[in-house]
Amino acid sequence: MLAKGRKVAGRAEMMAANYAFGPLEDDIIIKHRLLTRTTTTRGEPPLKKLQKKFTAFALEVEKEADNYGDCERLAKAFLQELITFEIPLLKSKAVIDANVREKENFNDLKDEINGQILQAQAEIEDLKRQLEESKKERQHKEECESIRKLVAMQPPRSETQKVITELEKEIAMLGTENTASSRTLELRKKQFALLLHVVDELQNTIEEEQRSLVEESRNAVDDHNKSGVEDATGVPEAMAVD
Numbered sequence: 547m548l549a550k551g552r553k554v555a556g557r558a559e560m561m562a563a564n565y566a567f568g569p570l571e572d573d574i575i576i577k578h579r580l581l582t583r584t585t586t587t588r589g590e591p592p593l594k595k596l597q598k599k600f601t602a603f604a605l606e607v608e609k610e611a612d613n614y615g616d617c618e619r620l621a622k623a624f625l626q627e628l629i630t631f632e633i634p635l636l637k638s639k640a641v642i643d644a645n646v647r648e649k650e651n652f653n654d655l656k657d658e659i660n661g662q663i664l665q666a667q668a669e670i671e672d673l674k675r676q677l678e679e680s681k682k683e684r685q686h687k688e689e690c691e692s693i694r695k696l697v698a699m700q701p702p703r704s705e706t707q708k709v710i711t712e713l714e715k716e717i718a719m720l721g722t723e724n725t726a727s728s729r730t731l732e733l734r735k736k737q738f739a740l741l742l743h744v745v746d747e748l749q750n751t752i753e754e755e756q757r758s759l760v761e762e763s764r765n766a767v768d769d770h771n772k773s774g775v776e777d778a779t780g781v782p783e784a785m786a787v788d
Contacts, residue, residue: 592630596624599624
């Protein structure tokens with residue numbers, strides 16, 4: 547494992563040694579190549595070559611000598627170099643247009659995907675709401691089923707109504723009996739009160755009679771005593787008279 551790690555590290559060092567520029571320098575070089583239409587670091591840049599061709603043609607034209615052939619030759623060379631320089635530009639333009647179209651397609655696709663995402667989110671929310679409603683409906687159905695089972699366990703309504711009617715009759719009979727009992731109780735209360743009153747009257751009469759008897763007994767004793775005294779005093783008088 548250590549040997550393999552050393553080999554990987556050695557390869558990384560070799561690859562780093564092969565690259566003479568860093569990432570920032572690479573960006574600058576790529577930007578310069580795009581601007582100057584240079585594909586490699588070797589050779590003269592196309593823009594500079596085009597400038598040289600144009601400069602040579604302009605200098606040749608400014609000469610007053612009879613140099614139409616040279617001017618024509620330099621003009622052809624300049625046009626050829628211009629065409630050569632223009633071809634990559636056209637390719638770049640085509641690539642840019644393709645990239646722009648691709649970007650527009652990507653933006654359209656992005657908008658479509660975003661719309662689909664929003665629609666999917668709305669559908670998810672709708673499905674969540676439907677799920678909650680389904681849960682509530684299922685709960686209500688389960689409650690109704692439980693109530694139905696309880697109702698099914700109860701006797702039929704006719705029997706229940708019959709029992710209720712009988713209970714109502716019993717309640718009416720008990721009410722009647724209660725009324726009769728209440729009336730009887732009131733009558734017994736009145737009779738008992740009357741009986742107590744009669745007893746009180748009898749007791750008072752008996753007491754009065756007892757008091758009268760006592761008074762009569764006392765009077766009789768007093769009379770007897772008086773008559774005895776009179777008899778005791780009256781006999782000698784009669785004897786004396788006799």
